[in-house]
Structures are given as structure tokens and as C-alpha cells.
Amino acid sequence: MKTQRPSDSEPDEASPARQGIQSVELAMTVLQALEEGRGPMSLTQVSAASGMQPSKVHRYLVSLARVGLVARSPSSGRYDMGPAMRRLGVESLRRMDEVALVSEHLPGLRDSTSHAVNLSVWGDHGPVVVRWEYGAHALPITVRVGATMPLLTSAMGGAFLAYLPEQLTTPVLCEQLEVERLDASSRERVDGIKAGVLREGVANTVGGVIPGITSVAAPVFTAGESFPLVVTLVMPARGVTEQDVARLSAELLDSTRAMSEVLGHAVDPHRQ
Numbered sequence: 001m002k003t004q005r006p007s008d009s010e011p012d013e014a015s016p017a018r019q020g021i022q023s024v025e026l027a028m029t030v031l032q033a034l035e036e037g038r039g040p041m042s043l044t045q046v047s048a049a050s051g052m053q054p055s056k057v058h059r060y061l062v063s064l065a066r067v068g069l070v071a072r073s074p075s076s077g078r079y080d081m082g083p084a085m086r087r088l089g090v091e092s093l094r095r096m097d098e099v100a101l102v103s104e105h106l107p108g109l110r111d112s113t114s115h116a117v118n119l120s121v122w123g124d125h126g127p128v129v130v131r132w133e134y135g136a137h138a139l140p141i142t143v144r145v146g147a148t149m150p151l152l153t154s155a156m157g158g159a160f161l162a163y164l165p166e167q168l169t170t171p172v173l174c175e176q177l178e179v180e181r182l183d184a185s186s187r188e189r190v191d192g193i194k195a196g197v198l199r200e201g202v203a204n205t206v207g208g209v210i211p212g213i214t215s216v217a218a219p220v221f222t223a224g225e226s227f228p229l230v231v232t233l234v235m236p237a238r239g240v241t242e243q244d245v246a247r248l249s250a251e252l253l254d255s256t257r258a259m260s261e262v263l264g265h266a267v268d269p270h271r272q
Contacts, residue, residue, distance in 0.1 A: 026052070030060045031069065031085070038125075038175070040078035090130060090146040099130055102220055102229055102259050106133045109231070109255045113248055116142070116234040120156045122164065122227045123148060126172045127156045137236055140212050150176055150209065152189065155217035158203030159230045162194045163219050168227075202249045212237050216249050218256040223264030231256055 033049035034041060046061065047054040061079055064070035068084030102119055110117045110133040119131035127149045132142065143149070151157035151173055161169055173182060173190070182190070197203045203217045217232040233252055 026056075027060050027064060030057060030064065031081075034070065034079060034081060040073060040076065040080040042078055046079060086146050090128075098222055098226060098229060098263055101262055102231070103131050105255060105259050105262070106131060106231070109133075109233070109252070110135050113233060113251060115248070118143070118156075118232050118234060120149065120160075120230045120232065122160060122168070125175065126151055127154065127160050127230065129156075135235070139210075139234065139236060141210050142234075143209070152176075152186075152193070153205065153208035155203040155205045155208065155215035156230045156232045158193045158197050158205065159217040159219050159232075160228075161190060162197035162203070163221075163228050200249070201253050204245065204249070206237055214240050214245065216245060216252055218249075218252050220256050220263065221260045221265040231259070 029050045029052065030046060033046050037045060037049060041049070043054055043058055043061070047057045050057060052060075061070055061072070065072055065079075065082065068082045070079055070085070071082040072079050099119065099121065106117045106119060114136040116135040116137070116139060117131075117133045118129050120127040120129050122128070125148050129143055129145055129147050129149065132145055134142070149157055151161055151169060170182065173186070174180060177186065179186075193203070201218060204215070206214045208215065213234060214237045215232050215234050217230050219228040219230050221228050231252065233248055235248070
């Protein structure tokens with residue numbers, strides 16, 4: 001359910017219920033409109049979504065852009081979330097207790113495997129990377145913290161597909177594939193990924209997102225109803241054998257089981 005937006009009228013100073021700063025609430029209304037827009041928006045679109053006059057919305061957008069909460073494309077003139085907003089979102093995710101507890105185990109896994117390790121959580125539009133520990137092996141490119149990853153072609157995406165309900169993953173898949181509904185081919189591909197992860201306990205991709213990269217991901221389960229987190233080992237594909245991947249997958253599973261226990265999850269040995 002959407003939060004109720006404040007009125008566009010001037011605040012009633014005599015009302016005891018109005019103890020806050022309405023301009024802050026209205027600024028949040030503009031940011032919420034951008035969030036719900038799911039992509040860059042024109043001034044007219046932001047105005048319609050926020051229920052405010054374009055001239056007033058423009059003033060808020062200018063101020064929000066000055067502090068980095070909003071960014072305006074020089075080419076299209078459209079508005080979207082700015083760098084400060086992304087930093088705030090990542091920091092908010094980082095401060096989650098579960099993320100902090102799991103993060104303490106990442107350097108040990110990195111050191112024991114010598115490979116890069118990242119941690120991801122489920123966001124509104126798919127898996128979001130919230131931690132990255134660099135390994136001893138050079139990678140052609142790394143994914144920035146705060147990036148949202150694809151479900152079908154990333155190892156972490158495969159892990160989330162296997163352990164999250166379809167009610168959550170299917171709308172995101174449709175959004176990422178830019179379709180209204182999944183066709184038979186896509187469903188077959190999803191079913192194959194899920195079956196493999198549930199059978200092996202890990203998701204494995206080679207060059208799925210970044211060419212020349214092999215990734216292995218496994219879930220970390222929590223004690224309550226929270227969504228699982230996913231830990232991913234990232235390594236250069238060259239020189240990594242099937243035996244290496246099997247060994248690293250086993251080590252990753254051992255680590256994620258230990259992390260799940262730290263979070264209070266009663267690990268079912270038949271599940272992983």
C-alpha cells in the first residue's frame with residue numbers, strides 16, 4: 001500500500017498535527033514519484049505522479065539535484081535517482097544487522113580461496129550487491145557496490161530464483177526481460193536454473209554477466225522470515241578447472257552454512 005502523500009496546499013501553522021517541516025515531506029513526495037516511475041522521468045511525468053504543479057515540482061527537483069539526491073540527464077532532460085540517493089540506499093542496506101554479521105565472514109572466505117567475494121541482498125528490482133572483497137586474482141572488471149544484477153545470467157540471480165517465491169521473482173524477470181509475461185522458453189530456462197541450484201546447492205555461471213568470469217553463488221538463510229542473502233565467489237575463468245569449481249563450491253557451501261547458523265537458521269543438511 002502506498003504511503004499517503006502530503007497535500008500540495010500550504011501548511012496550517014495552527015494545527016497541532018503539523019509539527020514537522022512540510023517542505024521535507026513534499027520533497028519526499030517527489031522522490032517517491034521517481035521511485036515508483038521505475039526509470040528516468042520527464043518533469044511532466046513527475047508532476048503527474050506526485051500530484052504537484054510542474055513549476056513547484058521543478059523547484060524541488062533543482063534543490064534535490066544540488067545535493068545529489070536527483071540527477072538530470074543532459075541529453076534527454078529526464079530526471080532520475082542521483083548518486084547521493086544511491087549511496088544512502090547502499091548504506092541503509094549495509095547497516096542491516098544480517099548484512100553486517102555475514103560481512104564479517106567474507107574476508108575469511110576471500111583469504112581461504114584467494115578469490116573475490118561479494119554479498120548481495122534482494123532489492124525491488126532484483127539482486128543488489130552490497131559488499132565486495134577483492135581477491136588475489138585480477139579480474140577484467142568488477143561490479144560496483146549498489147548495482148542491481150540480472151536474474152537469468154548471474155550466479156547470484158540463480159540463487160535468488162531458487163530460494164525466493166515466484167510471486168517476487170517473476171515480476172522482476174518480466175521487468176528485466178521487458179516483457180509483460182514469461183513465455184514457455186523463459187519459464188523452461190528458469191525451471192532449469194532452479195532445479196540445478198536446488199540439486200547442487202549453488203548457482204554457477206561462466207561469462208554470464210562479464211566475459212571471462214566464473215561465478216559460484218550460494219544462499220545464506222536467516223532465522224526469521226527475511227529473504228536469504230547470497231554470497232558469490234568471483235574468479236577468472238581462465239585456468240579454473242571443473243575440479244577447482246567443485247572444490248570452491250564445497251568451500252562456499254561450508255561457509256554459507258556457518259553464516260546461516262550465525263544468523264540463527266537451523267540448517268537442514270538435506271536442503272543444502
